Amino acid sequence: MAVAWKRKDLLDLESLSAEEIELILETTGSFKEISQRPIKKVPTLRGQTVVLFFFEPSTRTRTSFELAAKRMSADIVNIQTSASSLTKGETLKDTARNIEAMKVNIIIMRHSCSGAPHMLAGSVSPSIINAGDGSHEHPTQGLLDIFTIKEHKKKIEGLNVSIIGDIAHSRVARSNIWGLTKLGAKVTVCGPATLMPPEVEKLGVKVTYDIKEAIEGADVINMLRIQLERQGQNLFPSIRDYSMAFGLDAGKMKMAKKDVLIMHPGPVNRGVEITPEVADGPYSVILEQVTNGIAVRMAVLYLLSGVKERVE
Amino acid sequence: MKIKEKAKVLDAEQIDKSLVRIAHEILENNKDVEDLAIVGIRTRGAILAQRLAAKIGSIKGSLVPVGALDITLYRDDLTTVAEQPVVHKTEIDFDIHESVIVLVDDVLYTGRTIRCALDALIDFGRPKSIQLAVLVDRGHRELPIRADYAGKNIPTSQKETVQVKIKESDGVDEVVVAEKED
Numbered sequence: 001m002a003v004a005w006k007r008k009d010l011l012d013l014e015s016l017s018a019e020e021i022e023l024i025l026e027t028t029g030s031f032k033e034i035s036q037r038p039i040k041k042v043p044t045l046r047g048q049t050v051v052l053f054f055f056e057p058s059t060r061t062r063t064s065f066e067l068a069a070k071r072m073s074a075d076i077v078n079i080q081t082s083a084s085s086l087t088k089g090e091t092l093k094d095t096a097r098n099i100e101a102m103k104v105n106i107i108i109m110r111h112s113c114s115g116a117p118h119m120l121a122g123s124v125s126p127s128i129i130n131a132g133d134g135s136h137e138h139p140t141q142g143l144l145d146i147f148t149i150k151e152h153k154k155k156i157e158g159l160n161v162s163i164i165g166d167i168a169h170s171r172v173a174r175s176n177i178w179g180l181t182k183l184g185a186k187v188t189v190c191g192p193a194t195l196m197p198p199e200v201e202k203l204g205v206k207v208t209y210d211i212k213e214a215i216e217g218a219d220v221i222n223m224l225r226i227q228l229e230r231q232g233q234n235l236f237p238s239i240r241d242y243s244m245a246f247g248l249d250a251g252k253m254k255m256a257k258k259d260v261l262i263m264h265p266g267p268v269n270r271g272v273e274i275t276p277e278v279a280d281g282p283y284s285v286i287l288e289q290v291t292n293g294i295a296v297r298m299a300v301l302y303l304l305s306g307v308k309e310r311v312e
Numbered sequence: 313m314k315i316k317e318k319a320k321v322l323d324a325e326q327i328d329k330s331l332v333r334i335a336h337e338i339l340e341n342n343k344d345v346e347d348l349a350i351v352g353i354r355t356r357g358a359i360l361a362q363r364l365a366a367k368i369g370s371i372k373g374s375l376v377p378v379g380a381l382d383i384t385l386y387r388d389d390l391t392t393v394a395e396q397p398v399v400h401k402t403e404i405d406f407d408i409h410e411s412v413i414v415l416v417d418d419v420l421y422t423g424r425t426i427r428c429a430l431d432a433l434i435d436f437g438r439p440k441s442i443q444l445a446v447l448v449d450r451g452h453r454e455l456p457i458r459a460d461y462a463g464k465n466i467p468t469s470q471k472e473t474v475q476v477k478i479k480e481s482d483g484v485d486e487v488v489v490a491e492k493e494d
Contacts, residue, residue: 004395023398030382030399039435042385072385299399302385306396 005303009121009128012137013178021143021179027299028147028292034071035294045074045305049104053096054131055081055111060266060290061131061141065108068297077104092116093123100124106304109133127304135169141265142175144296146183148289149220152261157184162214164246165224165273166195166235172265173224177203190214191224191246194235211246215255222263223248223274239272249275253283261285314493315473321466324485327447330463331360334445335367337461338414347411347440349377353429354400357417359480360447364416379404381415386428402432409437414461418476420446423457448487450474 003019013021034042050069054062062078069076079099081087086095092111099107106127109117114134121128132138150156161180167173167189180187187205189196190213201207208214215221226242236242248262262274262283270276279286322330342348350368352361358380365378382400390396415429426444433442445461450468468474468489475488 027399030401033402037436041435043431044385044390302399303396306390306393 005306008304008307009117009130010139010300010304011118011121011128011130013139013142013175013182014137016179016182018182018184021146021182024143024296024299024303025147025150027303028143028295031298031302032292032295034298035291040071041073042071043073044302045069045072048074048106048305049102050074050076050106050108050301051099051104051126052076052078053081053099053107053109054079055109055116056132058110058131060293061110061138064290064293065129065131065140065297068294068301069106071294072298072301074106074301093120096120096124100126106301127307129300129304132171134171135174136171137175137178138171138265139175139179140293140296140300141172142179143300144289144293145172145176145222145263145265146179147296148263148285148292149261151288151292152285153219156180159185159219160188160217161185161220161222162188162190162218163222163224164190164211164214164248166226166230167191167200167224168195168197169227169230170224172222174203176222177205181205188214188218192236192242211248211252212255215248215252217257218260219257220261220263221248221256222265225265225267226269226273228269228272243272247271247273247275248278250277250281253278253281256283263289266290315490316493317475317488317490318472320486320488321474322448322464322487324479327463327485327487330447331364331367334461334463335364335371338364338368338443338445339371341443341460342412345412348414349379349406349408349411350414350416351379351381351404351408351429351433352416353425354380354382355481356476356478359478360418361416364414364445377406379406381429381432383425383428383432386432388424388428404436407437408433408439410440413439413442414445415442416445418447418478419474420444420449420457420459420462421452421474423453423455426457427455447476448474 003023104126108129108131110131111133114136116133117128117130130139163173177187181204189205190208260283264286268279350361350365352358361378365376369376380403382402384397384399443460446459447463449459449462449465473490475490477484477486479485
């Protein structure tokens with residue numbers, strides 16, 4: 001492999017080169033086997049401290065990061081924002097600088113504001129991993145999606161990947177778009193016009209408002225979660241309406257290629273964006289995505305832990 | 313830093329003869345062993361392990377399980393090396409519990425790689441015993457580790473390096489002693 005990992009932080013896929021993404025994918029492949037052993041632990045991060053700093057609810061991502069760090073023997077601290085001094089008015093930066101003063105190595109952070117991890121990365125010395133920032137990016141989710149696709153299809157270049165649903169609010173969509181297009185996939189985004197960000201085609205994707213176009217010829221279909229909490233904003237007439245037009249069900253699956261992969265970043269709203277028979281069907285790799293998530297996060301922790309030069 | 317080749321110590325034929333001899337020695341020492349398995353240390357040890365397993369298999373007339381171990385995650389110098397080394401796959405798809413494992417590497421030097429490999433192996437289970445086979449033992453041990461089977465003992469100075477080249481990874485089978493030039 002030609003490239004070596006030099007970055008202190010993993011903030012987004014936008015700033016990574018195709019070679020850096022390939023390096024993470026390659027490293028992920030080597031880590032996957034560890035979770036299949038009877039003793040699921042290697043000593044690599046012994047003595048290193050990882051802080052999980054989640055300002056938004058999460059089951060999958062937080063558990064996945066925590067297991068990844070534990071399987072590499074790191075020590076882990078969970079900060080619950082509701083029980084932290086942020087509720088007493090301390091700023092994010094001050095909290096982070098205090099954590100830094102306790103000599104931690106890696107901070108994994110989820111925040112509702114786009115760019116929050118970028119701000120911290122520039123002001124504290126521990127490595128920052130973005131575990132989702134607002135509607136900006138969720139780089140490890142993008143990486144695990146790409147890894148899962150590559151495991152099945154053996155390549156990314158030239159594949160037709162359709163991302164369907166709430167593109168405007170989805171950090172998963174953005175990380176997938178950046179990563180997949182850098183590796184040469186042809187990405188189509190599809191959803192109601194109200195959930196499509198303006199000028200999205202500038203990211204190098206094809207836009208369609210017709211789900212038929214997104215399904216036909218796709219090698220991979222990634223269904224996004226409809227964020228039900230946004231239902232009050234009148235972005236679509238009703239859940240039932242949305243489901244009829246953009247939900248993936250057995251009927252619409254008839255238009256799909258015979259070897260299509262069905263993905264979903266979770267949590268699934270069964271019967272809304274995807275019906276149970278499709279989510280649990282033979283084309284679905286949704287649970288494989290979850291398994292691969294741990295390996296991807298182990299790979300990222302490994303690569304970041306090797307960075308010796310830190311800003312002080 | 314340039315590296316100057318000083319002497320070829322083993323050629324392709326000698327490497328092959330060494331492996332044949334090691335194969336016979338392994339079978340001699342493990343006469344009644346049912347569960348013999350070979351595990352090579354990546355990169356070149358894993359290739360040598362494949363060859364050794366094939367030789368043992370053909371003498372014995374039965375297949376010997378063979379695996380590959382990547383020891384990167386067990387290294388004791390990860391916090392000091394300049395660049396994070398690339399992690400390769402560990403592939404041991406048989407149960408090592410209660411089996412006799414012959415660990416294979418190309419060169420035995422400080423013994424630190426073998427220490428890593430022992431830790432890594434034991435994370436897969438509890439073998440009955442672990443034996444060590446190397447193509448070249450060049451001395452300068454830093455840990456109490458020795459080889460049970462050695463293709464050739466080559467006394468070296470710390471300034472020298474021993475380069476094992478294997479057809480599958482380097483295009484040629486040979487072992488050379490080289491010296492670093494400043």
